Amino acid sequence: MDAGESAVTCVDFWANGFGMRARIALRELGVAFEYVEEDLRVGVRSDLVRRMNPVHRSVPILIHRGRPVCGSLNILEYIDEVWSAPGETRRLLPGDPAGRADARFWADFVDHKVFPTQTRFLKSKGEEKDVAKEELVEQLKLLEEVLGDKGYFSGEEFGFLDIVLIPFSSMFRGYEQHGGFDLEVECPNLMRWVKRCKERESVGAVLPDETKMYQLHKEWYGIE
């Protein structure tokens, strides 16, 4: 196999919380990759993205041996299957089917409950914003309950669900500024988990500056 065939490329935008997952996972498993930035602020997608993800034209895209894998959770499963050798303890998903099902259930919750609620909270005003804020805090509290007093979501090992959720934390300061609440008070355990995750090389290297993140979302959603 030559270098071209085994090469790994990750196409993403620096502020894309979904794509951060792929980049954190690759770093966690020590997979060297080339990073290609796709500026989502530009309305037209690059030729690479249109060729590699013609159905959605979205990022992240993981390109391995010339083949694209699209969709952030799909990419995490792929990374885990390709680069976690069987029998090794360093896996992203838990080893037992019940633990894996739980992790996938909550990943789906993050994507299809937390993310839309975040968007609603940031985009709306007045009463709608208040309702969305309350829902968002409730959802984070539910995740805090799932975390419990464990170090990471599946126990003492940083893994799949941690990687799924941690990119959202780069918006937490933005949430607070936007909604006037204090997550340290609302979800103290979750905030301790955020700190713990951020101490990891993989997370620290990928998560963007929180002020820049909120600034970008303000521009995107027309927040004054």
Added chain:
Amino acid sequence: MDAGESAVTCVDFWANGFGMRARIALRELGVAFEYVEEDLRVGVRSDLVRRMNPVHRSVPILIHRGRPVCGSLNILEYIDEVWSAPGETRRLLPGDPAGRADARFWADFVDHKVFPTQTRFLKSKGEEKDVAKEELVEQLKLLEEVLGDKGYFSGEEFGFLDIVLIPFSSMFRGYEQHGGFDLEVECPNLMRWVKRCKERESVGAVLPDETKMYQLHKEWYGIE
């Protein structure tokens, strides 16, 4: 392990396309299970559903050894992991990571593109309905392209993506009646695949009568 501990229960509604997936997969792998009907036409969910899936209160729910697994794709992954012995040829997902990633990509496409388009097509009227109809046919044609001239989506073996999509076929007659088009003409290969799937014991036993399905959706969506 006593019978109670190893028992498998599937909570579902007869017309739930997502739940049909779980029931087909269990039958394919020869897993005996108790079926518990949850009538989704009733506004209030049963105690069982509220206890087993407090977050979404939705079905299907697979209960194994007293523990719930929720979300139809999550359930398929779980069934594959628990009841497909390693090394056996009878697996739901392909064996190679790239094939698995493809299957998961298109499953996500069915859930987050085809299903919402179907809903829009059935619920809307006039121009909006025409647009949704055109999109729905385009999406089915794209799936026909993925199928190609293979017997099943991943080759000659009925598997994950077949199970994900086949329940939708019980609405195909309804689509035609609702939109005045002919899927035999639009997607001939896909329609041959539907016939092939329906000859399987698992699919035949689970898929409901197409006229009853369309009738139910007419009531649900207020179609005259």
